Amino acid sequence: MMNRRMLLLSGMASTAMAANLSGCASPTVEDYAGQKPALDLRTYFNGVVDAWGIFTDRNGKVVKRFTVEMKCQWQNDQGILDEDFVYSDGTKEKRIWKLTDKGNGNYVGTAGDVVGTAEGQTKGNAFNWRYTLALPVDGSILNVQMDDWMYLMNDRMMLNKARMTKLGVHLGDVTLSFTRRA
Numbered sequence: 602m603m604n605r606r607m608l609l610l611s612g613m614a615s616t617a618m619a620a621n622l623s624g625c626a627s628p629t630v631e632d633y634a635g636q637k638p639a640l641d642l643r644t645y646f647n648g649v650v651d652a653w654g655i656f657t658d659r660n661g662k663v664v665k666r667f668t669v670e671m672k673c674q675w676q677n678d679q680g681i682l683d684e685d686f687v688y689s690d691g692t693k694e695k696r697i698w699k700l701t702d703k704g705n706g707n708y709v710g711t712a713g714d715v716v717g718t719a720e721g722q723t724k725g726n727a728f729n730w731r732y733t734l735a736l737p738v739d740g741s742i743l744n745v746q747m748d749d750w751m752y753l754m755n756d757r758m759m760l761n762k763a764r765m766t767k768l769g770v771h772l773g774d775v776t777l778s779f780t781r782r783a
Contacts, residue, residue: 636725640753646673646682654777678702716744726753757781
């Protein structure tokens with residue numbers, strides 16, 4: 602009798618733990634497959650796009666504000682996103698993304714400060730990509746993982762939130778608002 606009770610309690614605890622763990626699962630692009638308007642990166646990132654953003658630390662405090670002007674173009678399945686950043690402290694930065702549309706909503710990309718290749722996928726109104734960014738911090742380079750999400754709101758406006766981690770530790774978030782020029 603005692604063994605059956607222990608087995609039953611153990612099974613209930615395992616079920617509760619599995620339910621709690623599944624509640625903590627990260628979203629996937631499949632979660633947004635039916636959302637409108639549908640995001641086509643080749644259409645949205647074509648021409649000039651302006652962005653305004655902030656970087657917040659893990660406690661939510663704004664550490665940096667910035668603007669970005671993006672000059673974007675596609676030729677067949679190859680895209681270039683030429684980004685010029687201006688930070689609130691007056692510093693400037695340039696990043697040039699080279700993207701490849703692999704079909705079926707899958708993209709790969711490279712940039713000078715990205716370690717290896719960024720891989721992403723779009724479904725519905727959302728795009729998620731993950732990559733390692735070589736981030737300059739106090740005179741050295743820190744390789745951080747970026748979990749980058751973009752959500753198309755309408756044909757001109759897109760919101761972006763990226764979570765930055767190092768060895769699984771949450772360092773902060775980047776939040777942006779994109780607007781395509783008419």
